[in-house]
Amino acid sequence: xxxxTPQEWTAVALSLRVALVSTVAALPLGIAIALLLARKQFWGxxxxxxxxxxxxxxxxVVTGYLLxxxxxxxxxxxxxxxxxxxxxxxxxxxxxxLACGVMAFPLMVRAIRLSIEAVDRxxxxxxxxxxxxxxxxxxxxxxxxxxxxxxxxxxxxxARALGEFGATITFVSNIPGExxxxxxxxxxxxQVPEGDSAALGLVVIALLISLAALMASEWLARRANARLxxx
Amino acid sequence: xxxxxxEKRLGDFVLQAAFETASGATALFGPSxxxxxxxxxxxxxxxxxxxxxxxxxxETLFDSQAGIDMPAWRRRIGYVFxxxxxxxxxxxxxxxxxxxxxxxxxxxxxxxxxVVELLDLGRLLDRxxxxxxGGERQRVAVGRALLMQPRLLLLDEPLASLDAARKADIFPxxxxxxxxxxxxxxxxxxxxxxVRRMATQIIVMDQGRIVNQGxxxxxxxxxxxxxxxxxxxxxRL
Numbered sequence: 001x002x003x004x005t006p007q008e009w010t011a012v013a014l015s016l017r018v019a020l021v022s023t024v025a026a027l028p029l030g031i032a033i034a035l036l037l038a039r040k041q042f043w044g045x046x047x048x049x050x051x052x053x054x055x056x057x058x059x060x061v062v063t064g065y066l067l068x069x070x071x072x073x074x075x076x077x078x079x080x081x082x083x084x085x086x087x088x089x090x091x092x093x094x095x096x097x098l099a100c101g102v103m104a105f106p107l108m109v110r111a112i113r114l115s116i117e118a119v120d121r122x123x124x125x126x127x128x129x130x131x132x133x134x135x136x137x138x139x140x141x142x143x144x145x146x147x148x149x150x151x152x153x154x155x156x157x158x159a160r161a162l163g164e165f166g167a168t169i170t171f172v173s174n175i176p177g178e179x180x181x182x183x184x185x186x187x188x189x190x191q192v193p194e195g196d197s198a199a200l201g202l203v204v205i206a207l208l209i210s211l212a213a214l215m216a217s218e219w220l221a222r223r224a225n226a227r228l229x230x231x
Numbered sequence: 232x233x234x235x236x237x238e239k240r241l242g243d244f245v246l247q248a249a250f251e252t253a254s255g256a257t258a259l260f261g262p263s264x265x266x267x268x269x270x271x272x273x274x275x276x277x278x279x280x281x282x283x284x285x286x287x288x289x290e291t292l293f294d295s296q297a298g299i300d301m302p303a304w305r306r307r308i309g310y311v312f313x314x315x316x317x318x319x320x321x322x323x324x325x326x327x328x329x330x331x332x333x334x335x336x337x338x339x340x341x342x343x344x345x346v347v348e349l350l351d352l353g354r355l356l357d358r359x360x361x362x363x364x365g366g367e368r369q370r371v372a373v374g375r376a377l378l379m380q381p382r383l384l385l386l387d388e389p390l391a392s393l394d395a396a397r398k399a400d401i402f403p404x405x406x407x408x409x410x411x412x413x414x415x416x417x418x419x420x421x422x423x424x425x426v427r428r429m430a431t432q433i434i435v436m437d438q439g440r441i442v443n444q445g446x447x448x449x450x451x452x453x454x455x456x457x458x459x460x461x462x463x464x465x466x467r468l
Contacts, residue, residue: 122314123316123318123319125303126310127304127318128302129275129277129306130304130376130379131305131307136333140333141318144320145319145320228320229319
């Protein structure tokens with residue numbers, strides 16, 4: 001059942017890489033935006049909130065298309081990035097990671113924001129009286145106390161990235177070895193005769209990865225919680 | 232030592248306070264709702280007054296006219312809260328060291344040991360706040376505030392959450408602290424007996440205002456009245 005061709009294994013490896021890279025790369029920005037939304041009152045907050053959540057409600061194909069017309073090679077921003085920084089997203093695995101990151105971002109921000117809002121601000125006040133500057137206060141009190149939420153946010157983002165299809169295939173297409181993730185590979189296999197058994201193999205792999213990720217995050221969250229509640 | 236002259240409106244409540252403390256322990260005394268904690272928060276930098284001045288040992292912490300408002304984390308005022316507020320994710324030892332780390336103070340085993348002995352924290356060092364009793368928690372909170380080497384120690388009803396037996400347990404520690412630590416103390420309380428044991432100077436508050444200040448002789452009149460009510464307020468007579 002798991003006799004996959006090298007090309008299919010490549011898709012599995014690529015999927016893992018894309019999901020991992022998109023999650024890790026989105027994390028700092030996700031924490032920053034979550035903190036901003038949880039703690040600051042400012043003009044345009046509703047707009048930021050809306051923009052962050054947009055990928056959740058837009059059809060993924062639309063998100064992918066928007067990425068294509070802004071970051072594609074011939075699009076203004078994409079051309080600028082390629083010319084001045086040598087950064088190219090379109091039809092590269094990095095583009096797949098970007099698309100996944102964008103799609104997963106609202107879930108990540110939401111989980112982290114909720115956990116930051118749940119942090120007892122009186123503990124932050126206590127830290128301030130003990131000499132913690134705002135940055136240290138965040139690093140030593142807020143973030144550790146919000147850690148279960150951060151873990152949950154990363155998990156959701158990873159899962160979302162692993163399952164991403166529409167935005168990725170629209171933005172970076174379905175190139176074996178470069179942008180063909182598990183989802184795209186399964187889709188391709190279902191389009192050809194005799195692709196069924198290979199598709200099933202990939203489905204099993206996807207299932208195993210998802211289950212492992214879920215269990216890992218549950219374990220991490222439990223550990224983080226135990227640390228917080230002082231045993 | 233500490234000189235305060237501030238005004239702060241909080242909804243319908245107006246906090247208006249002007250006083251100076253000498254060295255030693257000063258009690259902020261009054262019924263709950265008198266504005267004692269708000270005043271303590273203003274001194275610590277957790278509440279910004281609408282106007283006025285706060286000076287500590289010659290340094291201006293707050294001055295609305297001069298536009299000075301030193302943030303809490305630069306004030307070096309040790310604050311012991313009613314509910315302890317220990318960091319649940321850190322061991323007792325790390326809670327105690329937190330202020331030293333944040334203020335970039337060098338490790339000082341002698342001071343650490345002295346405070347640990349003063350408050351009898353030796354057995355607790357490797358435990359987490361989650362499994363300490365209320366009295367133990369407050370002792371750790373006092374030690375944590377003390378170990379940041381504060382210029383002033385604010386104790387906001389540190390015994391309020393404890394039952395009578397626990398209070399009796401912890402009080403000797405506070406008295407030793409007052410006599411040995413040589414940090415000026417502001418002790419917030421609504422309890423006549425606590426204030427009598429702890430303070431040398433008393434500031435009586437009610438409804439956001441200071442209604443009387445002086446020495447321990449104020450308590451003679453206070454305890455003659457019903458405990459917890461402040462009848463020295465001319466407006467209420």
